[in-house]
Amino acid sequence: MQFIMPNNLKRQYDLHASEYEAKALEVLRSGWYVLGNEVKEFEKEWANYVGTKYCVGLASGLDALWLSFRILGIGAGDEVIVCANAYIACVMGITINGATPIFVEPDQYDNIDVYQIEAEITSRTKAILAVHLFGQACDMTEIMRLANKYSLRVVEDCAQSHGNHWNNKTVGTFGDIGCFSFYPSKGCGAFGDAGAIVTNNDSIADKFRVYRNYGSRMRYQNEVVGANSRLDELQAGLLRIKLKYLDGFNAERCQIAARYSAEIKHPSIILPRIRPGADSTWHQYVIHVKNGNRDALSSYLQDNGIGTIIHYPIPPHLSKAYQYLGYVRGSFPIAEQYADEVLSLPIYNGMTIQEQDYIIAKINAWSKK
Numbered sequence: 001m002q003f004i005m006p007n008n009l010k011r012q013y014d015l016h017a018s019e020y021e022a023k024a025l026e027v028l029r030s031g032w033y034v035l036g037n038e039v040k041e042f043e044k045e046w047a048n049y050v051g052t053k054y055c056v057g058l059a060s061g062l063d064a065l066w067l068s069f070r071i072l073g074i075g076a077g078d079e080v081i082v083c084a085n086a087y088i089a090c091v092m093g094i095t096i097n098g099a100t101p102i103f104v105e106p107d108q109y110d111n112i113d114v115y116q117i118e119a120e121i122t123s124r125t126k127a128i129l130a131v132h133l134f135g136q137a138c139d140m141t142e143i144m145r146l147a148n149k150y151s152l153r154v155v156e157d158c159a160q161s162h163g164n165h166w167n168n169k170t171v172g173t174f175g176d177i178g179c180f181s182f183y184p185s186k187g188c189g190a191f192g193d194a195g196a197i198v199t200n201n202d203s204i205a206d207k208f209r210v211y212r213n214y215g216s217r218m219r220y221q222n223e224v225v226g227a228n229s230r231l232d233e234l235q236a237g238l239l240r241i242k243l244k245y246l247d248g249f250n251a252e253r254c255q256i257a258a259r260y261s262a263e264i265k266h267p268s269i270i271l272p273r274i275r276p277g278a279d280s281t282w283h284q285y286v287i288h289v290k291n292g293n294r295d296a297l298s299s300y301l302q303d304n305g306i307g308t309i310i311h312y313p314i315p316p317h318l319s320k321a322y323q324y325l326g327y328v329r330g331s332f333p334i335a336e337q338y339a340d341e342v343l344s345l346p347i348y349n350g351m352t353i354q355e356q357d358y359i360i361a362k363i364n365a366w367s368k369k
C-alpha cells in the first residue's frame with residue numbers, strides 16, 4: 001500500500017479534474033481577473049447554500065475574522081471570548097485589532113464549553129467568537145442566549161464547518177457574521193487562498209465590500225482605511241464547481257467517519273463525540289489518545305505507512321506569539337491536555353475502501369497500552 005497521507009487533495013481534484021480545468025481556462029481567457037462575474041455568482045451561490053442574504057468574497061479566512069471585528073468596531077480595550085483550543089488564526093483575528101482574547105476551555109466535543117462562558121463576561125466583553133472546530137457546530141442555542149442576555153456580538157468561525165448544522169440550521173447563520181476560509185484543505189477548498197463572510201445584515205455586508213477594496217466604493221475615493229482582501233475570479237470560478245459537489249464531499253467523509261467510529265476499538269483511544277443537535281462534516285476525524293500514548297501511536301502509524309497530524313500541538317495561549325498575554329502552562333489545563341492527546345486520522349475525498357480497512361486494522365492491532 002502506498003503511504004497514506006493525512007489529507008490527499010489530488011484525489012479530490014481527480015474526481016472532477018476536467019471541470020476545474022475548463023473553468024480555469026475560461027477565466028484565464030476572459031481577461032477579467034478580480035471582482036467580476038465569477039465572484040458575483042459565487043457570492044450568490046454561497047449565500048444561498050448557507051442560507052443568508054449576503055456573502056462577500058475575501059482573500060482568506062483570517063481576513064474574514066479580523067475584518068469582522070474591525071467592522072463591528074471591536075478593538076483596543078475590548079474583550080472577545082474564544083475557545084482555548086482554537087486554531088491560532090481565530091486568536092489573531094481578535095488581536096490584529098488590538099482586542100484581547102478571553103479563553104474558555106473546550107468540552108468533551110472539542111468545542112467551547114458554553115457553560116463556562118458566562119463567568120468570563122465582563123463590562124469589556126464585546127463578542128463571542130464561536131469556532132465550529134473539526135466540522136462540528138458549537139452549542140449555538142446557549143451562545144445566542146448569552147449574547148442576547150449581555151448584548152454581545154457573535155462571530156462564527158465556520159472555516160472547518162462548510163455546510164454542517166446546529167438543530168438543522170446551517171452554521172454561519174446564527175451570529176452577526178459567519179466567517180469562511182476556502183484554504184485548499186477546507187471542505188469547499190480553493191486552489192490557493194480564499195475566504196468569505198456571510199451575513200443577513202445589509203450594512204455589515206456593505207462595509208465588507210468597501211473594506212475589502214481599500215475602503216473604496218468608487219475608484220480613488222477611500223472612505224475608511226481598508227485592506228486588499230479581494231477574492232479573485234479564478235478562485236471564485238473554481239469554488240463554484242467545488243460547491244456543486246460539496247454535499248457529496250461531506251457525505252463521503254461522513255461515511256468514512258462512520259466506519260472509523262464503528263470499527264476502531266482500542267482501550268487507549270477515545271473516538272470523537274458528536275453533541276446532540278449537531279452534525280459533523282468531518283473536516284477532521286480527531287481521536288484522543290489517553291495515558292500519554294499519542295506520540296507512540298502516531299509514530300507507529302507513520303512506520304506503517306499512515307500519516308497523521310495534530311490539531312493543534314500548541315494551544316494559542318502557550319504559543320510564542322501570545323507570550324505577551326502572560327499565560328503559563330496550567331492556565332488552561334483542559335486545552336493543554338487536548339493538545340497532548342489529540343490525533344487526526346486520514347480522512348479525505350477519494351479515499352479507497354482498502355485504505356480505510358488498512359487504517360482501521362493497523363490501529364486495532366496497535367499493542368494495547
Ligand SMILES: *Cc1c(COP(=O)(O)O)cnc(C)c1O
Binds near residue numbers: 063090157160182
Ligand atoms: C483555516 C482556518 C482559519 C484561517 O483561514 P485562512 O484562509 O487560512 O486564513 C481560521 N479559522 C479556522 C478554524 C481555520 O481552520
